[in-house]
Amino acid sequence: MSERAPSPVFELLLIFVVVFISQWIAEAVGLMGTLFVLSPPIADRPWTVVTSVYAHGNVGHLLSNSIALVIFGWPIARATTRIRFHVFFLVMGALAGISEIVVSALLAVVSSVVAALLPVVAIPTFPATGGVLGASGAVFALMGYLLAGNRFSSGIASVIQLPQWLAWVVFLGFAIAITLATAAPGVALIAHFTGFLLGLLAGRARVLNDGTQSAPSQPTP
Numbered sequence: 001m002s003e004r005a006p007s008p009v010f011e012l013l014l015i016f017v018v019v020f021i022s023q024w025i026a027e028a029v030g031l032m033g034t035l036f037v038l039s040p041p042i043a044d045r046p047w048t049v050v051t052s053v054y055a056h057g058n059v060g061h062l063l064s065n066s067i068a069l070v071i072f073g074w075p076i077a078r079a080t081t082r083i084r085f086h087v088f089f090l091v092m093g094a095l096a097g098i099s100e101i102v103v104s105a106l107l108a109v110v111s112s113v114v115a116a117l118l119p120v121v122a123i124p125t126f127p128a129t130g131g132v133l134g135a136s137g138a139v140f141a142l143m144g145y146l147l148a149g150n151r152f153s154s155g156i157a158s159v160i161q162l163p164q165w166l167a168w169v170v171f172l173g174f175a176i177a178i179t180l181a182t183a184a185p186g187v188a189l190i191a192h193f194t195g196f197l198l199g200l201l202a203g204r205a206r207v208l209n210d211g212t213q214s215a216p217s218q219p220t221p
Contacts, residue, residue, distance in 0.1 A: 007077050007078075008077050008082045009073045019036070019054040020062055022035075023035075035051060036048060036051050036055040037131040038097045038132050040105060040130075049097065053097065053137075055133040061134055065135045065139055068139045068142075069142070072143045073085075073142045076146055076149075081210050085208065088145075088208055089142070090138070092137060092138045092195055093135055093195070095194060095198060096138065096188075096192070096194045097132050097133075099190055099194040100132045100137075100190045100191040100194070104129040107126040108127055108128040129188065136191060136195070137192065140196040141196065144175070145203035146203065148201075148203030148204045149203030149206055175193050
């Protein structure tokens, strides 16, 4: 009998640690931003779309994402294949990071234009994000997937047939609520929102279901 392959959650935790150590080395030689921080223009350092997903700003950032990964990722990992899990994590994290850069830049431009056109009105301005790193967007995607893709929520969805537009409203409402609940200075809210919303949609579509294993049932290891 062959030994069971390690959980992709454990593999991700190991990657986190290896990348974090690599960040120390990169920082010492002045390459931290070049190698691990996703920043505009994205095309100048396309590899950071990938590396930024596994990098973290400090030990606290690393620990919080690692704990959340275990809580939300473990039941999902048990219900899908290793390859699907890793691809999902990377794609969701990359899309969340890109959205943080692109959407924040658009909001900065729009808010500046509106403020210039309406100088007598106090229009809040939104600064563009200079750079982003961390697995938070991918972790929020796992959270959203677990919420929408478990047996309980799937059972409710099969009984309550919501119109497509109303389902979108519910998903958006969940994403906004969770994002605001985790808001804090320095937090990439757009990345969190994007990851959670994409996770909800992916969970509703059961994209990680390989047809042979059951859907995640509860958010516990």
